[in-house]
Amino acid sequence: MTSQTAQRFSLVADIGGTNTRVALAQGAVLREASIKRFRNADYPGLETILRHYLEAEGTPDCAGVCVAAAGPVAHGVATMTNLxxxxxxxxxxxxxxxxxxxILNDLQAQGHALGHIPAxxxxxxxxxxxxxxxAAKLVIGVGTGFNAAPVHETPWGRVVAASECGHVNMPVRSALDLKLAHFVETAHGFPGVEDVLSGRGLERLFAFVSVEAGAPAERGAAQIMDGLEAENGAGLSTETARLFVRLLGAEAGNLALTHLPFGGVFLCGGxxxxxxxxxxxxxxEAAFRDKGRFAGFMQNFPVSVIEDDYAALTGCAVYLDQGAKG
Structure with a gap:
């Protein structure tokens, strides 16, 4: 690899609460063979991961670097929410x-990836x-945490606004939801969206459902998903999943009315x-459209799930290729 060739590469990273993915890109295109995954618990910080990655890749000369962090970014500094x-x-x-x-928030990176994800x-x-x-679009991330970011096309390029909307109040539509809010607020004194709509949120929902059924129990998120497949439509994991889906539809609908994403709503995350x-x-869909006299209006917003595990990496590459603006 010549120095001239190496200068065309950028380094991109997607830092989640559990894992960090790193890759090289040429322009807006990822080099898929270069994508590596690192378990965060095995490293003291991101700098060690990036140094390890670059050494393994033959120390390429990077013209630019962009990382997507699962946490708020203020004044050029990212503070991880769950790390x-x-x-x-x-x-x-x-x-x-x-x-x-x-440095981008992870949902901002997902927003910059829109239009570059295969159909x-x-x-x-x-x-x-x-x-x-x-038109405006909206990406909603549901994984280790919960967050969303609106995407706007302007004459000066794409703008993806950051937020931390996973920490607003969870949606409450019924007496059962209010009971759930009181149940989950014991985690840290406030019933946030992320407390019910995330991996750990799924576990809290199972605990709640099991208590309501008179058989208190705990299960990890992976166990709940395994149970969901095994129960054939009836059981605590299935009831937990139904509650999760209803709350997700309700919150996605709330966010759609807030941002009016006529260009589409995109769900992402593990x-x-x-x-x-x-x-x-x-x-x-029923929960998404359950907005009273605005129920019909909700049909204006198509919803898709992004099934590309590397979309945030693509978004980082696109952002750098566009001059790191927006």
Whole structure:
């Protein structure tokens, strides 16, 4: 590899609460063979991961680096929500030597990936109306945590606004939901969306459902999904999944009315992908459209699940290729 060739590469990373994915990109295109996954618990911080990755790749000369972090980014510094890491530009420069450095919230990266994800990696959930590619879009991440980001096309390029909407109040539609809110607020004194719509949220929902059934129990998220497949439509895991899907539909509908994403709503994240086969049968659409006199209006918003595990990496590559703007 010549120095001239190496200068065309960028380093991109997607830092979740559990794993970090790293890859090289040429322009807006990932080099799929370069994608590697690292377990965060095995490393003291991101800098060590990036150094390890670059050494394994033959120390390519990176022109730019962009990382997507699962947590708020303020003044160029990312604070991970579910991991004790803080990431800043100096960290990325030390690790890579890149001249162009950018840090995005993970949902912002997903937003920049829209339009660059193959159609076969988008699973339709609600057909909705004909999506306008120039209209606002919305990405909703459901994984280790919960968050969402609106995507806007402007004459100056795409703008993806950051948020931390996973920490607003969970949706309450019924007396049972209110009871659930009191049940989950014991985690840290507030019943947030993420407390019910995330991997750990799924576990809290199972605990709640089991208590309501008079048989208190605990299960991990993977066990719940395994139980869902084994129960054949009846059991605590199935009841938990139905509750999860209803709450997800309600919150996605709330966010759709907030941002008016006529260009489409896109669900992403490991839990969203795991739940995708069940959304139709378990009432996601009914909960999404359960907005009183605005129920008919909700048909304007098509909903899909992003089944591309590397979409955030693509979004980072696109962002760098566009000059790290927006």
């Amino acid at each position: 004790d890491w803080t990431i800043d530009g100096a960290t990325l420069t030390r690790a890579t030597g890149a001249g162009l450095v950018a 076969q990696n988008l699973r339709p959930v609600i057909a909705g109306g004909e999506a306008d590619p120039r 839990v969203a992908r795991a739940m995708a086969p069940y959304l139709g049968a378990m009432g996601f």
